[in-house]
Amino acid sequence: MRDPDKPQQIIDAAIRVFARNGYYNSRVSDVAREAGIAAGTIYLYFKTKDEILVTLFREKMTEWVALVRDAIAGEADPLEKIRRIVALHFKMIEEHPALAEVLQVELRQGHKFFRGASAQEVSAYFDVIADVLREGVLAGRLRKELPVKVATKMLFGAMDQLATSWVLGSRGYRLSEAAEPVATIFLKGVCADGV
Amino acid sequence: MRDPDKPQQIIDAAIRVFARNGYYNSRVSDVAREAGIAAGTIYLYFKTKDEILVTLFREKMTEWVALVRDAIAGEADPLEKIRRIVALHFKMIEEHPALAEVLQVELRQGHKFFRGASAQEVSAYFDVIADVLREGVLAGRLRKELPVKVATKMLFGAMDQLATSWVLGSRGYRLSEAAEPVATIFLKGVCADGV
Amino acid sequence: MRDPDKPQQIIDAAIRVFARNGYYNSRVSDVAREAGIAAGTIYLYFKTKDEILVTLFREKMTEWVALVRDAIAGEADPLEKIRRIVALHFKMIEEHPALAEVLQVELRQGHKFFRGASAQEVSAYFDVIADVLREGVLAGRLRKELPVKVATKMLFGAMDQLATSWVLGSRGYRLSEAAEPVATIFLKGVCADGV
């Protein structure tokens, strides 16, 4: 009989509130007010304030990774896959800036929560990228001796920084426009020489 | 304010404490204990807990930028300048992991403090990189139509992600070893075609 | 209020729960779960949590006193009556230790509830004892100048302490075995000299 939509409503409210003020500067009662419920109600669905953040993080990251996987599933060309990942990454940030803000900031907080608690979800995204890169190497499209792990982090870091600048900045431009140059530069950097 | 070393001692203690527990999970009394002084003494040098963080951030970022500027001052080749920046970035992270942890995490916090409070210092580092890239473009070493701002963020993001992974991870390898591949991939990505 | 058994079920559940955790450390929902009903249902039969305790107390004390009265009704000898009271007191404790625990502890709480709320029921038990003692005095079996009120409290206190020790202790012996020595010592203490 417990409302199955409540947890989602609470998480969505939390995303907005945490994005606005940061996790530590948000009160549980703020999240409740934003969700249009009483503070006590939150504790019917989450044991602690921390759990809201961890759940939020896991859920969204899992969705995100699934979405990316789907988006590249039908594509054969590894290079094109990379282009799609970058485009999708920026598109998602643009459409969910509040979520982006929370994930990016709190992901870095690292401490407590994400060391372990969500290492799985984060590394899943890294795996998606790394898999594509390995695929490209095997297909001869990327440099044979490419250090995949390093390149993976570079691509993620590059996307993440563009996203962060946009999210924390004035957003006076379309982030999506950066997708093509980012992909191009990265791919040029990792491509096999004769390609 | 007789003792001119106190503020520095406090900041150094704060770096260690904040790196260990994060800003919000650190108490002012923790910083005091780490610095070997009484909690009240901190308030002779800093007005609030926040001010410790802001001061810390500004000071260290300023030092950092000056260091980087110096390191590339004597070098004419823009490509080599980039290689030096990457190498120095990783070297500094490796030598001051606690500081790195604080800067990286809190830089992302963005909110309150760094929106404005330290935008100047951060953007100074971006400027260093962007200047080198523009130099490279003018010299014909980098692509003529290179979107410098994007490339700047990409390089910073790539370095920052490598650094973050290393800092928050088990540190079971030398971060410096990543400098060469990172620089190489990036430079390949931004180089003028015939180079 | 259709179901006439519910209040009783709730009270019985409350006895077990309160005995286990104490009144203040028991939740209404604990009592509900123990009774196999929903928390809200309790409020169909009791106005507040306090009322459960007061009702429980009154009901059980009334039963208790009636039982004691019955047990000594057919006995003519006042001394034998005292022996029976002691034996019965210990027997009841032994058979209903959970109830005993609740009554003894909460009886002492005194505050709020029992100052007045249940003074009647408690004093009824004292009255039973006092009546027997007065009877014994009149019959010349007990000391003529016996301070009946004091003696009443002494006997009750003695029984109660034996019971408490047993209830809160490891219960590694039969409380009933103490009935004879307790009665004997008390009666020796209050008997008329020549008897």
Added chain:
Amino acid sequence: MRDPDKPQQIIDAAIRVFARNGYYNSRVSDVAREAGIAAGTIYLYFKTKDEILVTLFREKMTEWVALVRDAIAGEADPLEKIRRIVALHFKMIEEHPALAEVLQVELRQGHKFFRGASAQEVSAYFDVIADVLREGVLAGRLRKELPVKVATKMLFGAMDQLATSWVLGSRGYRLSEAAEPVATIFLKGVCADGV
């Protein structure tokens, strides 16, 4: 530098507050106000609210037992010792009714705190009484086959009940007046026959 009188002041305030409202109906801030300090200050001296109660209990019980031991130390006659214990017990209750109320009520709470936490202090008082009774038996003043443990609990229970009635009642008489009859009845009950 920490004020060595504060813990005592807090405990004394707690005694008054707990006596007035009971432990569970008292707020830490009530104790603070009664002590004339800020609520937070209490936590400089006690880790939790529970600790106040436990400390209070231990400290007072230890003092109490020491006082009783001293009072009978100079007396040779076991019977007279009993008389002194009873007189002192009532005198102390009369002089410190708030303390008495707290000890008596919370002693019965049994749960959590006093099962073990203070078993030592309580049993020390029982030991004092039991020792005197054994002494009396050996001296031939009390019945040879007297069940000392039972008699000990009886005497304690009798005194405690008189005290409780007085403390929780209207106190319209002097509790000390009950000392003589209580001692007399008890001693008559346990005395060797020919005495």
Added chain:
DNA sequence: TATGAATGAGCCTTCATTCAT
């Protein structure tokens, strides 16, 4: 009548900051 999700007042505890010494 029975349910249990929802409510929100209430309380313990923490900790940045102050200030008397």
Added chain:
DNA sequence: GATGAATGAAGGCTCATTCAT
């Protein structure tokens, strides 16, 4: 200047009670 005891506002969480179903 340096100290650290004291302050008290703030917030996470609990749980008795209500009420829509």
